[in-house]
Amino acid sequence: MRRRGTALRRRYGHTSGGLHVVHHTAMGGFVWAVPNTSYQIMWAGPGSRLKLGEIMKPGGVVTVVEHPTANKIYDNPRAAVKAVRKFLGT
Numbered sequence: 001m002r003r004r005g006t007a008l009r010r011r012y013g014h015t016s017g018g019l020h021v022v023h024h025t026a027m028g029g030f031v032w033a034v035p036n037t038s039y040q041i042m043w044a045g046p047g048s049r050l051k052l053g054e055i056m057k058p059g060g061v062v063t064v065v066e067h068p069t070a071n072k073i074y075d076n077p078r079a080a081v082k083a084v085r086k087f088l089g090t
Helices: 004-011 077-088
Strands: 020-024 030-033 040-043 050-053 062-064
Touching: 030 077, 040 077, 050 077
Parallel strands: none
Antiparallel strands: 020 030, 030 040, 040 050, 050 062
16 A cells, blocks of 8 residues: 555656655645755745745845746646756756
8 A cells, every 4th residue: 555645756756857855844745856956946835826945044035937938927836846847957
């Protein structure tokens, strides 16, 4: 019997495809580590855009991702994960 948490991690890109979730937001969003950098990408939850920067660092600079592959508002985790993968090229 598979555990539900394992299925969700696999489904929403927690460790697959070069992505690693470092934090879950209160509204159901994710913060992913950008491989080989000190930056993270955040999707705060339904109705938000992707943000890039040093999100987990106090006083870190954050900016909205304005790239053709990830420049819109995402209403569900599946769409956000897909956009992050396209943006990172994974």
